[in-house]
Amino acid sequence: MRILLAGATGKLGAFLHTALADRGHEIVTVARSGGALRYDITDPAQVAAMYQAAGELDAVVSAAGHVPYRTIAEMTPDDYLAAFHGKVAGQIELVRQGISRVAERGSFTLITGVLAREPIPTGTAASMANGAIEAFVRAAAIEIAPQRVNAISPTVFTESLDAYADFFPGMESVDLARVAQAYIRSVEGAQTGQIYAL
Structure with missing residues (x-):
């Protein structure tokens, strides 16, 4: 398959690039500051340009996303x-722009996270964002068939515990290799509207 990978330069994105390429897929990498294509997916005009530059695709995989972490009292509406x-x-x-750019039976795999179901202090923005993505995936799945859409919802990465363990006390971590397997399941499998919680 020819797969567009957004967020390709992050820890997860770099791991996914290798994992998917090792399975024989052709990967088109996208990131704001690196990758084969340099676009910011938060700008709809850049998403349009990105799809124009990417050409024909069988799947889109996202490992992109950033949210602020602060207490509710410190958060602002802009946060x-x-x-x-x-x-x-x-x-x-x-997904919205990709429907016309991805193969008829192609797929989209988005990223959410554990905070949609297991909140932590300072994590209200992340919980909100993750929950929104998961609701969107379930709703979009019933509209875009035969194309498919799923989301991967991991807990903290084992490989990131040195930096983030204190934010996730008592929560089990997940190895990037296991997260990559969920992406592979989404891309190569047949399910849609699923949230793969890890």
């Missing part, structure tokens, strides 16, 4: 909007 734009709106644009 919540930043979370929406940084994680939700861009991934929605990947």
Whole structure:
């Protein structure tokens, strides 16, 4: 398959690039500051240009998204909007604009996270964004068939515990290899409207 990978330069994106390429897929990498294509998926005009540059695709995979972490008292309205734009709106644009750019039986795989179901202090923006993506996936799946859309919802990565363990006390971590298997299941499988919680 020919797969567009958004967020290709991050820890997860780099791992997915290798995992999907090792399975024989052709990967078109996209990121704001690196990759074969340099576009910001939070800008709808850049998403349109990205799809024009990418050409024919069988699947779109996202490992992109950024949200602020602060207590509710410290959060501002702009912080919540930043979370929406940084994680939700861009991934929605990947699907919305991608419907006409991806193969008839192609797929979209988005990224959410554990905070949609297991909140932490300072994580309200992330919980909001993750929950929005998961609701969008379920709704979009009933409209875009035979194309498919799923989301991967991992807990904290084992490989990131040195930086983030204190934010996720008592939560089990997940290896990037296991997260990559969920992406492979989404891309190569037949399910749609699924949230793969890891």
